[in-house]
Amino acid sequence: MNRNIQVLKDNIYKGFVGREEVVENVITVLLSGGHILIEDVPGVGKTTLAKLIARSVDVSLARIQFTPDTLPSDITGVSVFDDATSDFRVIKGPIHNNIVIADEINRASPKTQSALLEAMEEKQVTIDGKSFVLEEPFMVIATENPAEQIGTYPLPEAEMDRFMMKISIGYPDMDNQMILARKYLDGILDEEVTPVLSSSDIMNMREEVKSVIMTDEVIKYALSIVDRTRIMSELEYGLSPRAGLDLLIAGKAHAYIAGRDYVIPEDIIDMSKVVLPHRMVLTTQSLMNRYTADQLINEVLEKTVRPK
Numbered sequence: 370m371n372r373n374i375q376v377l378k379d380n381i382y383k384g385f386v387g388r389e390e391v392v393e394n395v396i397t398v399l400l401s402g403g404h405i406l407i408e409d410v411p412g413v414g415k416t417t418l419a420k421l422i423a424r425s426v427d428v429s430l431a432r433i434q435f436t437p438d439t440l441p442s443d444i445t446g447v448s449v450f451d452d453a454t455s456d457f458r459v460i461k462g463p464i465h466n467n468i469v470i471a472d473e474i475n476r477a478s479p480k481t482q483s484a485l486l487e488a489m490e491e492k493q494v495t496i497d498g499k500s501f502v503l504e505e506p507f508m509v510i511a512t513e514n515p516a517e518q519i520g521t522y523p524l525p526e527a528e529m530d531r532f533m534m535k536i537s538i539g540y541p542d543m544d545n546q547m548i549l550a551r552k553y554l555d556g557i558l559d560e561e562v563t564p565v566l567s568s569s570d571i572m573n574m575r576e577e578v579k580s581v582i583m584t585d586e587v588i589k590y591a592l593s594i595v596d597r598t599r600i601m602s603e604l605e606y607g608l609s610p611r612a613g614l615d616l617l618i619a620g621k622a623h624a625y626i627a628g629r630d631y632v633i634p635e636d637i638i639d640m641s642k643v644v645l646p647h648r649m650v651l652t653t654q655s656l657m658n659r660y661t662a663d664q665l666i667n668e669v670l671e672k673t674v675r676p677k
Contacts, residue, residue, distance in 0.1 A: 371626075385421050395418065401578065401618045401621075403508070404531065413541075429466040439478075464488050467504060470510050479522055506572060583620065583632040597673055602652070603654075605650040615644050616644045619644050
């Protein structure tokens with residue numbers, strides 16, 4: 370494993386107690402140049418994990434607490450008239466930072482949620498007709514409560530598709546609960562975390578991820594998984610080409626974190642389970658039959674022939 374990966378993980382574990390795969394998934398997205406959505410019930414450490422990731426890298430950080438009255442300009446910025454210069458000037462919003470924590474994103478209205486679309490896809494923001502390029506590395510770490518919670522709005526499909534990955538932290542097992550309790554009682558759970566990596570470290574690792582070898586057979590396998598969803602009667606429509614591209618780069622990052630310079634089918638299988646399900650729109654009949662996106666992805670994986 371790359372030494373920087375281990376240093377980053379160790380720093381995160383100073384304040385986060387949970388499954389290793391959760392931390393590795395967030396790091397996978399960071400090294401892939403994507404964005405991540407963390408959905409779970411309140412109190413399991415969504416925001417804590419997001420803050421630890423952000424504070425472990427020496428880059429600019431902003432946290433946006435989404436509420437029903439949050440406006441798009443509160444995120445992107447606004448153009449105001451300056452009496453001193455008799456001209457308009459731009460006041461940039463928090464989206465102009467390297468890592469942006471969008472906390473409880475589904476408590477804001479769909480209009481406000483959509484303010485993130487241009488930034489997440491094109492890495493730029495338009496304010497009053499002027500475009501501002503966002504500095505790399507740029508990453509949105511969003512958290513949300515389950516849609517059944519009171520006072521939440523479902524994220525638009527277009528925005529869901531722009532999140533490379535959607536994960537759930539889950540409840541800790543008894544061993545982790547004991548570690549969490551001991552850290553809390555000893556007063557070290559909220560220990561200050563300092564940056565251990567620079568922005569150049571992240572950008573260098575992103576370049577190394579791109580150089581990970583992926584054979585044509587593995588590429589075809591990944592794209593076949595995505596393509597099979599387009600003929601499924603359980604879905605309103607199939608997965609987008611963006612989903613396929615995200616799966617490919619996530620597979621490379623997953624292999625890189627595992628210490629390999631080549632991708633194997635298991636990387637694609639593991640990443641399919643966190644990169645694809647949140648993009649799937651089930652038909653009304655499927656929902657009535659209590660199908661879930663996770664079940665359908667597992668079905669696709671079982672039916673898709675793996676390369677040898």
